Amino acid sequence: MKSAITELLGIQYPIFQGGMAWIAESTLAAAVSNAGGLGIIAGGSAPIDYLREQIRRCKSLTDKPFGVNIMLMSPNAEELAQLVIDEKVPVVTTGAGNPGKFMAAWKEAGVKVVPVVPSVALAVRMERAGADAVIAEGTESGGHIGENTTMCLVPQVVDAVNIPVIAAGGIADGRGVAASFMLGAQGVQVGTRFLAAEECQIHPTYKELVVKAKDTDSVVTGRYTGHPCRNVRTKFTKKLASGERDGSLTPDEFEQLTLGSLRKAVQDGNLEEGSFLCGAIAGMIKDVKPAKDIITEMFAQADKLLGK
Ligand code: TUI
Numbered sequence: 001m002k003s004a005i006t007e008l009l010g011i012q013y014p015i016f017q018g019g020m021a022w023i024a025e026s027t028l029a030a031a032v033s034n035a036g037g038l039g040i041i042a043g044g045s046a047p048i049d050y051l052r053e054q055i056r057r058c059k060s061l062t063d064k065p066f067g068v069n070i071m072l073m074s075p076n077a078e079e080l081a082q083l084v085i086d087e088k089v090p091v092v093t094t095g096a097g098n099p100g101k102f103m104a105a106w107k108e109a110g111v112k113v114v115p116v117v118p119s120v121a122l123a124v125r126m127e128r129a130g131a132d133a134v135i136a137e138g139t140e141s142g143g144h145i146g147e148n149t150t151m152c153l154v155p156q157v158v159d160a161v162n163i164p165v166i167a168a169g170g171i172a173d174g175r176g177v178a179a180s181f182m183l184g185a186q187g188v189q190v191g192t193r194f195l196a197a198e199e200c201q202i203h204p205t206y207k208e209l210v211v212k213a214k215d216t217d218s219v220v221t222g223r224y225t226g227h228p229c230r231n232v233r234t235k236f237t238k239k240l241a242s243g244e245r246d247g248s249l250t251p252d253e254f255e256q257l258t259l260g261s262l263r264k265a266v267q268d269g270n271l272e273e274g275s276f277l278c279g280a281i282a283g284m285i286k287d288v289k290p291a292k293d294i295i296t297e298m299f300a301q302a303d304k305l306l307g308k
Contacts, residue, residue, distance in 0.1 A: 001299050001308070004164040005187035008132060009065050009091060009112060012036030013299050015177075016114075016135070016166060017291075018191025019069020019093055020143065020277070021045070022266040023202055026054045028291065030061035031199035035292035040067040040093060045074040048083055055087045065090045067114075072097030073144075085109040093135060093189075096144050098122065103129045116168070116189075118146025118153070120160045127161045134161065135189050138169030142192050142230050142279040145169075145220070151183070158184030172281040174301020181306060190298075192279035197291040205269030207288055209234070209276050215283035221275075222258065225251040229258075232276040236261070 005014040015037040017024065021044030029039030039062070041054050051068070058066050068089045070080055073096040081102045084092050092106055095116040106113050107130045116135045117123040123134045136157040138150025146153075150169040158165045167180035168189035180188050194200055195210045209232045217233045221240045231237050240257065243249025249257070258275060265274030 001303060003181075003186040005133060005166060008164065009038060011038050011065055013295055014166075014187030015295060015298070016040060016067070016093065016168075016187065016189040017194050018141075018168070018189050019043070019067070019071075019095065020191050020195075021069075021071055022262050023195070023200065024069065025201055026058040026061060027201055028194060028197060028199045029066050030058050031197065031291040032194065032295070033058075033062045033064040033066045035290075035295045036064075037291075037295050038065060038067055038091060040069050040091075043068055043070045043074065043077070043080040045071065045076060046080070048076065048079050051080055052083060052087065055083075055089060067091035067093055069093045069095060070099065070102070071095050072099060078102075081105070084111060098125070100125070100129050103131070114166065117157065118148065120153075120156050123157045123161050123165075127163050131163060133164040133166060133186070135166040135168050136185070137189070138167075139220075139230075140170030140280040141168055142218075142282075143277040145228055145230055150180075154180065154183040154185050170279060170281045172279075172284050174298045174303075174305060176281070177298055177302035178305035181302070192282050193285060193294055193298075194291060195278060195282075196285050196288045197294055198288055199291050202266050203269030205271065206265055206276055210278055210282050210285055211288065213278065213282035213285070218278055218280045218282055222254060225254055227255075229275065229277065230279060232278045232282060234271050234274075234276060236271065236273060236275065 003014040017032040019040040019042045024042040032039035091112045164186040166187040167185035172193040261275035264270040265276045
């Protein structure tokens with residue numbers, strides 16, 4: 001399937017695998033890139049040596065383009081931003097902030113820059129700053145989220161900018177891909193579906209939670225801290241939600257409780273203290289399969305729906 005995104009990046013399918021912190025590492029990213037999408041390694045708040053090793057490992061597993069996500073709230077975002085230049089990573093996506101101060105250096109180094117934007121205003125600013133495309137991410141996404149929905153945000157961003165727009169949030173099959181193209185997007189970013197990829201290295205408990213989730217099992221916690229986060233409903237999210245609702249947890253206490261909770265979910269499968277981030281579409285995901293099958297089935301269905 002050709003689009004402005006496949007042309008821009010030299011990939012076969014216009015799909016980015018979300019740069020999910022603690023989750024998106026070289027095995028998954030290389031599998032997605034080898035299948036014709038754009039695999040992305042999460043910078044998160046990883047130590048620089050770990051991310052360098054992951055980038056080099058990905059290069060050894062694929063000769064196709066791949067990307068790195070720079071999470072801008074990370075205390076070491078600056079050194080990770082330089083690392084992607086030093087390692088000649090072809091594509092950078094950003095999240096959780098405005099990457100303005102890094103744009104000039106990335107553009108000068110020939111890195112393709114694709115920021116995640118939760119609003120039209122940031123999309124316009126990113127286009128002016130030289131972004132090659134933007135990812136318009138709706139509140140259906142997992143993890144740290146904005147307020148607007150994919151259905152509302154994507155066409156408004158498409159109308160506001162002249163660079164290609166990638167839709168994200170709530171997309172896990174060919175219907176979501178086709179709908180995104182109908183909204184004017186030229187590509188999609190998919191996170192939650194890849195949690196249930198065979199190559200995804202998360203704890204088996206995490207995969208099981210995603211596959212077993214029903215439509216009502218994703219919940220948003222932490223709105224009152226200013227960092228709302230979408231997760232699978234667990235004992236831990238219930239505790240957080242009641243603390244938030246009845247005021248028994250101050251925002252600071254809430255943040256203390258969630259500190260390190262993503263690692264506890266991803267590595268330990270810890271249901272008592274872990275944050276199992278996932279998108280609202282988790283209820284539609286019923287099986288674990290190779291990334292290649294996820295992508296080829298998704299685009300076969302989308303092609304059919306789009307009458308190609
Ligand atoms: O970044 C994400 N999702 C994430 S990051 C993450 S790890 C984390 N760790 C500690 C605290 C918070 C998160 C888990 N999930 N998605 C992309 C995304 N970016 N969603 C929303 C935004 C965003 C929000 C505000 C992008 C730009 C922005 O700009 C505000 C400004 O400065 O103008």
